[in-house]
Amino acid sequence: MIEVQDLRKEFRVMRHREGALGAVRNLFSREYRLVRAVDGIDFSIVRGELVGYLGPNGAGKSTTIKMLTGILVPTSGEVVVNGRVPWRERRAHVSRIGVVFGQRNALWWDLPVVESFDLLRHIYRIPADRYRSNRAQFEEILGLGEFLHTPVRSLSLGQMMRANLAAAFLHDPDIVFLDEPTIGLDVVAKERIRCFIRRVNQERGVTVILTTHDLSDVERLCRRVMMIDHGRLIYDGQLQELLARFGGERELVVDLAEPGDQVIVEGARVVSQEGARVTLAFYPAEASASDLIARLAARYRLADLSVREPQIEATVRRIYEEGLLDQARSAEDTARA
Numbered sequence: 001m002i003e004v005q006d007l008r009k010e011f012r013v014m015r016h017r018e019g020a021l022g023a024v025r026n027l028f029s030r031e032y033r034l035v036r037a038v039d040g041i042d043f044s045i046v047r048g049e050l051v052g053y054l055g056p057n058g059a060g061k062s063t064t065i066k067m068l069t070g071i072l073v074p075t076s077g078e079v080v081v082n083g084r085v086p087w088r089e090r091r092a093h094v095s096r097i098g099v100v101f102g103q104r105n106a107l108w109w110d111l112p113v114v115e116s117f118d119l120l121r122h123i124y125r126i127p128a129d130r131y132r133s134n135r136a137q138f139e140e141i142l143g144l145g146e147f148l149h150t151p152v153r154s155l156s157l158g159q160m161m162r163a164n165l166a167a168a169f170l171h172d173p174d175i176v177f178l179d180e181p182t183i184g185l186d187v188v189a190k191e192r193i194r195c196f197i198r199r200v201n202q203e204r205g206v207t208v209i210l211t212t213h214d215l216s217d218v219e220r221l222c223r224r225v226m227m228i229d230h231g232r233l234i235y236d237g238q239l240q241e242l243l244a245r246f247g248g249e250r251e252l253v254v255d256l257a258e259p260g261d262q263v264i265v266e267g268a269r270v271v272s273q274e275g276a277r278v279t280l281a282f283y284p285a286e287a288s289a290s291d292l293i294a295r296l297a298a299r300y301r302l303a304d305l306s307v308r309e310p311q312i313e314a315t316v317r318r319i320y321e322e323g324l325l326d327q328a329r330s331a332e333d334t335a336r337a
């Protein structure tokens with residue numbers, strides 16, 4: 001559905017010089033600085049996938065999305081979406097995709113929401129019955145009823161984003177690009193939007209690429225995540241694996257049937273032991289929870305146990321801050337050499 005090979009986008013930005021004299025010099029010298037917003041990325045996405053696209057500010061997420069949607073022409077590299085090169089066959093491409101940029105409105109500012117929808121029906125030549133059933137379903141899931149007849153300019157941000165989201169799916173696109181669709185929204189609006197995204201992906205098989213800084217979005221919706229930093233893809237794989245590899249310690253909480261001796265178990269350290277309750281911490285790379293449970297059960301009688309998952313928020317923050325993936329990669333390279 002989406003094939004990307006060695007994709008690059010460079011921007012030439014004028015070198016910043018202080019003061020009026022600097023500005024005048026700029027005018028004549030035309031000194032530019034090259035920003036490599038997307039710096040050679042490869043990936044492919046199959047039909048029906050819902051992929052989270054993550055990365056810190058300025059990493060190159062929106063630039064990637066803009067190339068995939070045909071808004072920007074790459075500096076080099078290949079992109080095929082749905083059998084087309086987006087920027088070369090812009091019109092045909094746009095008729096089969098949907099796009100939402102968070103906090104940006106794509107509907108007619110002065111028209112009531114419902115009239116924007118009607119215009120889209122004509123523009124995309126949506127068959128009447130399809131239009132009716134899509135609209136009815138989206139209205140229900142996104143709760144659009146209360147503001148369908150309100151001009152877009154009078155909507156709250158959450159209402160505007162919900163209307164934009166519905167609009168992006170009205171023409172039954174094969175792929176939808178969502179660039180931070182939940183940014184700035186309250187929890188209720190976020191939840192509505194997540195629910196909607198999950199349903200259109202599962203029930204209609206729409207392929208979705210979701211950019212977000214809200215990791216709850218990712219946790220709730222995506223099995224696969226791609227992570228970009230400084231224009232390069234630093235991770236592409238299952239969210240669960242990312243957590244297992246970089247999630248740091250996990251905790252195993254055990255209630256002993258007979259509180260007694262100090263608990264010791266190979267592969268984990270005891271964080272606390274109070275009465276019958278023992279909290280152990282372990283690295284998933286070193287021991288699996290089931291190994292530890294087996295070892296404990298061989299030595300102690302257990303009344304109850306539970307495993308605490310690593311927090312995605314903390315994990316991703318660590319990856320950005322400490323460049324853990326770079327470290328892992330150079331360790332792998334060293335091991336291979």
Ligand SMILES: Nc1ncnc2c1ncn2[C@@H]1O[C@H](COP(=O)(O)OP(=O)(O)OP(=O)(O)O)[C@@H](O)[C@H]1O
Nearest residue numbers: 011013035037055056057058059060061062063064
């Ligand atoms: N039109 C442009 N001209 C010059 N530089 C640009 C342009 N668009 C983006 N950039 C630069 O390219 C880099 C990547 O920007 P991009 O908007 O893709 O990041 P992002 O991952 O979407 O970040 P955010 O999370 O803040 O939205 C940044 O350094 C940005 O300043």
Ligand SMILES: [Mg+2]
Nearest residue numbers: 061062063179
């Ligand atoms: Mg962005």
